[in-house]
Amino acid sequence: MKKIIAYTFLVGLCFSLLSCGGEKKEVLYQIPADIKIKECSPIFSQDCEHFAAIKEEMEGEAVIYDGEVGKVYTAIDAISLSPSGKNFAYLAVDGKNEVIVKDGKEIAKYSYKTVIKSEDRRKTLQFLDDGSLIFTKKEPKKMKKVIKDGKPIDGSPYSAKPEVSKDGKHLLYWVVDGTGDFLVFDGKRHKIDGLPLFLSISGDGEHYGAVVSNGKTKKSVIIDGNKKATLDSKNPVEYFLLSEKGDHFIVLQRDITTNEIKVKFDGVVVAVANKVFTNSVAFSKDDLHYAFIMIKPRVKRASIVLDGEEIPSFDPDFSTINECFGEGRSLVFSPDDEHLLYVAGTGTNQILAFDQKVFLRFDLYNTVIYQPFFSPEGDVICFFMDKLNKQLAKIKKEIK
Numbered sequence: 001m002k003k004i005i006a007y008t009f010l011v012g013l014c015f016s017l018l019s020c021g022g023e024k025k026e027v028l029y030q031i032p033a034d035i036k037i038k039e040c041s042p043i044f045s046q047d048c049e050h051f052a053a054i055k056e057e058m059e060g061e062a063v064i065y066d067g068e069v070g071k072v073y074t075a076i077d078a079i080s081l082s083p084s085g086k087n088f089a090y091l092a093v094d095g096k097n098e099v100i101v102k103d104g105k106e107i108a109k110y111s112y113k114t115v116i117k118s119e120d121r122r123k124t125l126q127f128l129d130d131g132s133l134i135f136t137k138k139e140p141k142k143m144k145k146v147i148k149d150g151k152p153i154d155g156s157p158y159s160a161k162p163e164v165s166k167d168g169k170h171l172l173y174w175v176v177d178g179t180g181d182f183l184v185f186d187g188k189r190h191k192i193d194g195l196p197l198f199l200s201i202s203g204d205g206e207h208y209g210a211v212v213s214n215g216k217t218k219k220s221v222i223i224d225g226n227k228k229a230t231l232d233s234k235n236p237v238e239y240f241l242l243s244e245k246g247d248h249f250i251v252l253q254r255d256i257t258t259n260e261i262k263v264k265f266d267g268v269v270v271a272v273a274n275k276v277f278t279n280s281v282a283f284s285k286d287d288l289h290y291a292f293i294m295i296k297p298r299v300k301r302a303s304i305v306l307d308g309e310e311i312p313s314f315d316p317d318f319s320t321i322n323e324c325f326g327e328g329r330s331l332v333f334s335p336d337d338e339h340l341l342y343v344a345g346t347g348t349n350q351i352l353a354f355d356q357k358v359f360l361r362f363d364l365y366n367t368v369i370y371q372p373f374f375s376p377e378g379d380v381i382c383f384f385m386d387k388l389n390k391q392l393a394k395i396k397k398e399i400k
Helices: 002-015
Strands: 024-030 051-056 061-065 075-081 088-094 097-102 105-111 133-139 143-148 158-164 171-177 180-185 188-192 195-201 208-213 219-223 226-231 237-242 249-254 261-265 268-273 275-283 290-295 302-306 309-311 340-346 349-354 357-363 367-369 380-386 391-397
Touching: 051 075, 061 075, 061 088, 097 133, 133 158, 158 195, 171 195, 180 195, 180 208, 188 208, 195 237, 208 237, 219 237, 219 249, 226 249, 237 275, 249 275, 261 275, 261 290, 268 290, 302 340, 349 367, 349 380, 357 367, 357 380, 357 391
Parallel strands: 143 158
Antiparallel strands: 024 391, 051 061, 075 088, 088 097, 097 105, 133 143, 158 171, 171 180, 180 188, 195 208, 208 219, 219 226, 237 249, 249 261, 261 268, 275 290, 290 302, 302 309, 340 349, 349 357, 367 380, 380 391
16 A cells, blocks of 8 residues: 555656646535634534534624524534534533533533533534434532433433544443443443543444553553553553554553653554644554554654555645644545545645545635545545635545
8 A cells, every 4th residue: 555655646746736627516605795704613514414613793603504593602612513414513602601502402501611621622512323412511529420412321420531433323431430430332331440541432333442540550451341552651641542443543642751752553652753633543444554644753744654654745734724623634544445535735735635646626825624535435525615705615526
């Protein structure tokens, strides 16, 4: 695979000045002249058929879902779509309170800062595929509870760290009761020895994993209840991801002596970086490949790492393309697991690169490209904002 990518990078350079044809643009929402969309707020469903965004007004903010504008609140702190996009939800600030709104209806109201906001903004509110909404809220005496559609998910005195699978069919979270600590996966409890720092569900939804701290001297990775690796106890873990089939994992640990990040694949260091774009980390569906974007120590330009080796690529952190994506966008493996699709920049263009060839080209300064993906038919689909023409649109192009 690396040889293919290296070769096509050279070929791609030869064709990079040519315009791309055959794409079909569809305007999902023509933004009215008097409406201002909050920077970086648009989100979309997995098939790009539904979208949501935050509208800024003098009185506050409102959510736009598929073109329909909702109630104005003081501020909107988080928005979410279900995997199908048929359900939407948001966390709104209403004076001294905060409100959970689901499908246009207020389902819960709390005092301000009761709902726990995830560092990964996509996980503050999460949908199951049946339309149920999952979030976490603070309780008295420093307790927390996972909430499902406004009600505690179970009778445990403490529950936290919910993770929903990509397809919304599986749920993992941590509970504590009088007998110990447990991970709950699809309703079944699994006892663990220690405190879970990070949780993850495999891409196929069949397996669960966690990084567990067993006190000051020990950290370990467990998958389906089995210990898979022991990690450096002194270095903090900053990220954990289980692979598509649950056979592999990636952990990021910061070396406190150098302040550099060690990227570990199955517990073995495969790269050292100043920064790793955590949203970029990806596994192929066959579990044979992994990839991520990083910036090496003392190197300014970002690079792509495939199976532990840097590969030729366009710059995935070029100029202003990641203004809305501090942790980057996911690298996307093709359906046959042999090609990479990603957002990059070159010259005055943002591009979608496919095996290091320019696949689609956009204006650098007047476009925000959101996550590209492959349709079930194998076509590339991309949701983006055209700032110049005030449009939220998607574009589809067949791979030839």
